[in-house]
Amino acid sequence: LLSFLPERSNLAGVRHILLVLSGKGGVGKSTISTELALSLRRSGKKVGILDVDLCGPSIPRMFRVQGSDVHQCDSGWVPVFVDQEKSISLMSIGFLLEKPDDAVVWRGPKKNALIKQFVADVAWGDLDFLIVDTPPGTSDEHISTVEALRPYKPLGAILVTTPQAVSVGDVRRELTFCKKTGLQVLGIVENMSGFVCPHCSECTNIFSKGGGEELAKHAGVPFLGCVPLDPQLSQSLEEGRDFIQEFPKSSAFPALASIAQQILDGTSQRSS
């Protein structure tokens, strides 16, 4: 049974697709996705974020658009724009829930169906980058997302970990997942790497240090950098502010800007 195919696929205008994966929960995937999008916007790029975390969609809140509605157009769903200039657009199940506190308690097949829709039916238009923020694990969401994106040849995946052993263990598994599914690993980010006391500048490695860098070396993938624990970053995400614009002197800024730059360098190398 042939389904009616639109003349131009909704992802045809997207130049680069990258996934943000981890394996471990709570290491900062959504944070890194958000800050990467903000940094790329600062460099003049048009960015979209597809949030496929159906159980815990964090992206809308990080841009302070959690109450927004999703509208339909001829080619499908219109993504939510975070600003007038339409430089960053988002799609998340968070926008489709009646109340923000509604729980999505679904089994795999229902999740898969929605993810296929998210990939095919969102009218992204022309984007330089589409960042796909994933939930923790290597389950239905991940398998479906990678399968659905395969025909569009994603650029690759950024893996986020915290330095501690339990995180690194999960991310090691995620690396194997990437290898098995043929997804190129663009690099590993070591997040929450050290905390500098704002009072006395003593650095404490609350979640340990170096685990991510070591894993990158061991696995032979690029290491994109260490991002320290920065209360200004957490606060800025809580309030849906633009950390990159407003806190260029904060401790996490240099690392986040560098990650974005490495991604940009990688893509310009590819096209040259």
Place this chain on the structure above:
Amino acid sequence: SSGSRDDSLRDRRAQMLSRGLPKQKPIDGVKQVVVLASGKGGVGKSTTAVNVALALAANDSTKEVGLLDADIYGPSIPKMMNLKGNPELTPKNLMRPLKNYGIACMSMGFLIEETAPVVWRGLMVMSAVEKLLRQVDWGQLDYLVIDMPPGTGDVQLSVSQNIPIAGAVIISTPQDVALLDACKGAEMFRKVHVPVLGLIQNMSVFQCPKCKHETHIFGADGVRDLAKTLGLDILGDVPLHVNIRETCDSGQPVVISQPQSDAAKAYLKIAKEIVRRLPVPPA
């Protein structure tokens, strides 16, 4: 009257829906099951589950405690409890849990290689959870602590539909994004009729070891506000201490290795609060 017609329609619908669902059956030998969940990943479920299981045993040495790691995709319990290896099989073909510090443990981590990812769809996950629940020779346990994975999906549904749960504890950090998910977690338990005993506020505050200055890295008091909104109690408050993470990474959880520390005391108190709120155990 239309009121009673609506009621009878609702009852009939509930009856039809429940026909397709698995029947809840208690696990042989296990008196009470306590589930630790969060909704959000990375807030410290496994760390708390491990320390609370040890605390339950430490508070009352007559109680036998088991720990089940239901996180199929990212099993952390083996590392934290310093356990490794494939479980033996009993003559009845049940898996024997691995024991350390007096706690019987079972985890997906014992059944797969450390670097092997579990890339499974929901259906296979359901059967794996079924095995971890029923095909384990738990023996006689007073408490079985189940460490849930993040999210509100297959595993949570499978566990709550399969076995009776005495109570659920929800863990969160003070950040908004975590609280949002904690709320969803509480909502999920409400949907499947599991009583929520209360919330735990984790990573609440960090004290610089050098100058003692306190920083609320992940925000402050968010969990207290949520507890008030949901009408739940706060069972405890665990600060960000380097030694909690260090001891878990080295497989010697803080309740065992530093029982006099503030962190250990916080967990011992939480275990007490959990027991207080559980119904009287069956004889």
